[in-house]
Amino acid sequence: MADTVAGASPDPHAAGDDPSRRDFIHIAATTAAIGAVAGLAWPFIDQMNPAGDTLALASVEFDLTKVEQGQQVVLKWRGKPLFVRSRTGAEIAKAVKDDTASMRDPARDEDRHKPGKAEWLILVGTCTHLGCVPTFGGGDYGGWFCPCHGSHYDTSGRIRKGPAPTNLAVPEYAFLSDTKVKIG
Amino acid sequence: MSGHSSYEPKTGIERWLDTRLPIVRFGADLLDFPTPKNLNYWWTFGGILAMCLGIQIVTGIVLAMHYVPHVDYAFNSVERIMRDVNFGWLVRYMHANGASMFFIAVYIHMFRGLYYGSYKAPREILWILGCVIYLLMMATAFMGYVLPWGQMSFHGAVVITNLFGALPIVGESITTWLWGGFAVDNATLNRFFSLHFLLPFMIAGVVILHIWALHVPGNNNPTGVNVKSKEDTVPFHPYYTVKDGFAISLFLLMFATFVFFQPNALGDAVNYVPANPLVTPAHIVPEWYFLPFYAILRAVPDKLMGVLLMFGAIAMLFVLPWLDTSKVRSMRYRPTAKLYFGLFVLACLILGYCGGRLPDDPVIPGISTFQLLDADLNSMVWLSRVATAYYFGYFVVILPILGLTETPLPQPESISAPVLSHPANAPAGAAASPEKRG
Numbered sequence: 001m002a003d004t005v006a007g008a009s010p011d012p013h014a015a016g017d018d019p020s021r022r023d024f025i026h027i028a029a030t031t032a033a034i035g036a037v038a039g040l041a042w043p044f045i046d047q048m049n050p051a052g053d054t055l056a057l058a059s060v061e062f063d064l065t066k067v068e069q070g071q072q073v074v075l076k077w078r079g080k081p082l083f084v085r086s087r088t089g090a091e092i093a094k095a096v097k098d099d100t101a102s103m104r105d106p107a108r109d110e111d112r113h114k115p116g117k118a119e120w121l122i123l124v125g126t127c128t129h130l131g132c133v134p135t136f137g138g139g140d141y142g143g144w145f146c147p148c149h150g151s152h153y154d155t156s157g158r159i160r161k162g163p164a165p166t167n168l169a170v171p172e173y174a175f176l177s178d179t180k181v182k183i184g
Numbered sequence: 185m186s187g188h189s190s191y192e193p194k195t196g197i198e199r200w201l202d203t204r205l206p207i208v209r210f211g212a213d214l215l216d217f218p219t220p221k222n223l224n225y226w227w228t229f230g231g232i233l234a235m236c237l238g239i240q241i242v243t244g245i246v247l248a249m250h251y252v253p254h255v256d257y258a259f260n261s262v263e264r265i266m267r268d269v270n271f272g273w274l275v276r277y278m279h280a281n282g283a284s285m286f287f288i289a290v291y292i293h294m295f296r297g298l299y300y301g302s303y304k305a306p307r308e309i310l311w312i313l314g315c316v317i318y319l320l321m322m323a324t325a326f327m328g329y330v331l332p333w334g335q336m337s338f339h340g341a342v343v344i345t346n347l348f349g350a351l352p353i354v355g356e357s358i359t360t361w362l363w364g365g366f367a368v369d370n371a372t373l374n375r376f377f378s379l380h381f382l383l384p385f386m387i388a389g390v391v392i393l394h395i396w397a398l399h400v401p402g403n404n405n406p407t408g409v410n411v412k413s414k415e416d417t418v419p420f421h422p423y424y425t426v427k428d429g430f431a432i433s434l435f436l437l438m439f440a441t442f443v444f445f446q447p448n449a450l451g452d453a454v455n456y457v458p459a460n461p462l463v464t465p466a467h468i469v470p471e472w473y474f475l476p477f478y479a480i481l482r483a484v485p486d487k488l489m490g491v492l493l494m495f496g497a498i499a500m501l502f503v504l505p506w507l508d509t510s511k512v513r514s515m516r517y518r519p520t521a522k523l524y525f526g527l528f529v530l531a532c533l534i535l536g537y538c539g540g541r542l543p544d545d546p547v548i549p550g551i552s553t554f555q556l557l558d559a560d561l562n563s564m565v566w567l568s569r570v571a572t573a574y575y576f577g578y579f580v581v582i583l584p585i586l587g588l589t590e591t592p593l594p595q596p597e598s599i600s601a602p603v604l605s606h607p608a609n610a611p612a613g614a615a616a617s618p619e620k621r622g
Contacts, residue, residue, distance in 0.1 A: 045361075048361050048362070048364055048375065049360065049361050049364065050360060050363075050364055050365045050366065050371075051364065051365075051371070054364070054365045054366075054369075054371065074462050076461065076462060078365070078366035078367060079365055079366055079367030079368070079369045079461065080366060080367045080461070081461060081462045125462075126342075126367075129346075129487055130342070130343040130346040130347065130349075130487075131342040131343060131345075131346040131349075132339060132342065132343065132464040132468065133461075133462060133463060133464040134464075135464075146464075147464055147465070147466045147467065147468065148339075148343060148464060148468045149482055149543065150542075150543055150544060161558075163482075163484075163485055163486070163487055163490065164487070165486075165487045165488075
């Protein structure tokens with residue numbers, strides 16, 4: 001190669017080879033290749049997100065007469081456990097009384113149940129720390145206790161002690177009648 | 185790969201092949217590779233690890249012929265392998281215990297590298313590739329443990345995938361993306377099976393790079409002194425093929441003892457209960473090889489900080505070559521460093537012990553001391569905190585400072601020197617400040 005260049009003009013650009021045109025082709029080709037790879041990468045990443053049928057299984061109806069007062073029923077919703085708890089008067093009073101206590105994720109008890117339905121507490125049953133299922137009635141506050149890393153929830157499902165950052169989540173739900181709820 | 189090849193093709197076919205695909209030359213050069221003649225048995229774990237990877241791949245491919253990656257069938261298909269598939273019990277016990285054996289070997293291999301300074305120049309890339317292999321091993325082992333779909337499988341998967349949920353803003357999207365749904369479910373099991381099959385081959389690929397990076401500077405050795413002449417080395421074959429072979433035989437004896445006499449000793453009995461997303465086992469623990477990291481996670485009361493510290497514990501290994509300021513490789517000649525290293529090994533073992541216990545368990549039973557911040561001082565949580573502090577302190581405080589302040593012992597002139605004369609008889613002039621050593 002060196003031999004063929006020798007004798008020709010030492011500066012290839014001076015020979016009428018426009019540098020900006022060549023650069024443009026390089027940049028355009030590289031950009032097109034990166035764009036194509038990025039465009040193709042997205043389907044391969046997005047295929048791991050929830051599929052259509054998974055998204056479709058979003059709501060569930062539940063008959064509240066199955067729950068005795070002072071107890072809870074665990075049902076499966078979106079692959080996760082859901083707590084439906086019928087609270088006793090004492091448990092409600094305790095939760096309301098603690099509204100003013102110092103908490104990591106402050107919330108009032110009345111905001112965690114439907115108006116006039118203080119008895120019914122419906123929560124997503126996964127610990128907000130790392131997703132274990134807290135056990136009913138355990139812990140220092142009588143709500144739930146997570147066996148994995150020791151998070152204590154009160155009778156309103158609020159985090160009171162341990163590593164969990166937030167309260168047990170309240171799912172979207174509505175009362176269809178006095179004894180029936182639709183969750184999701 | 186480095187240095188001159190001593191291979192001479194002898195037959196016509198070999199000469200013909202050698203100019204087209206010099207694969208025989210490649211193999212001959214590997215066997216002939218000049219290796220320091222003073223390598224001790226701690227150096228046999230590289231070969232042991234290669235064997236472990238081979239065993240895991242072979243047994244794993246066999247298990248994949250019988251396993252069904254579906255939430256309704258996974259547990260039963262594993263039980264069918266145990267009861268009905270011919271020798272299925274043997275293959276599965278080899279695979280399950282093989283994972284533990286793999287980690288025993290890799291931890292010894294890593295501690296050996298730490299003690300003898302094998303991560304120092306010019307072996308930084310070699311060390312980092314090893315760290316990549318270790319990360320891939322952890323990902324593979326975790327996903328493999330999920331596949332039997334027992335209680336520990338399921339809730340282990342829940343806890344580990346939720347770790348990513350600790351990340352601000354993107355955390356929830358990432359966990360949903362990892363799950364392929366709103367919880368660990370069939371989609372998760374399927375992709376874990378796919379990736380569990382893929383990753384060992386990626387490990388094999390990085391192992392090739394690891395060995396390539398080893399063959400450029402050559403092996404470190406117990407003295408940490410560079411190879412100076414041909415006198416310091418012996419060919420890999422037959423000297424180290426035989427030594428590694430003997431070590432592999434002993435290792436296989438231990439392996440076989442577990443497989444045939446204690447096949448479930450290293451596992452958790454709760455994983456023989458089929459997965460139930462609605463009930464978390466009372467005491468959830470990872471496999472033994474993850475316990476130190478689990479203890480670090482639990483030592484921190486904040487979720488994000490706990491996760492960051494846990495990953496940071498592994499990140500420390502990646503940057504280690506630039507944290508250790510000592511120019512003396514082997515701790516054989518660093519008496520003070522040796523002491524801190526011993527404490528580091530102890531801290532790792534303590535973390536492993538704490539990771540297997542409940543956070544509120546007392547360290548000394550029957551004694552209650554006083555409440556310090558959020559837990560009793562006499563609790564696993566506080567013991568893990570002390571050990572975690574030492575773990576990080578070793579990397580970011582002790583190693584950087586110690587290399588500048590300590591006075592190392594005299595190093596031998598060469599690998600051969602201490603063999604020919606006792607180190608105590610070494611010339612007095614050999615002792616000097618570390619910064620003058622190279």
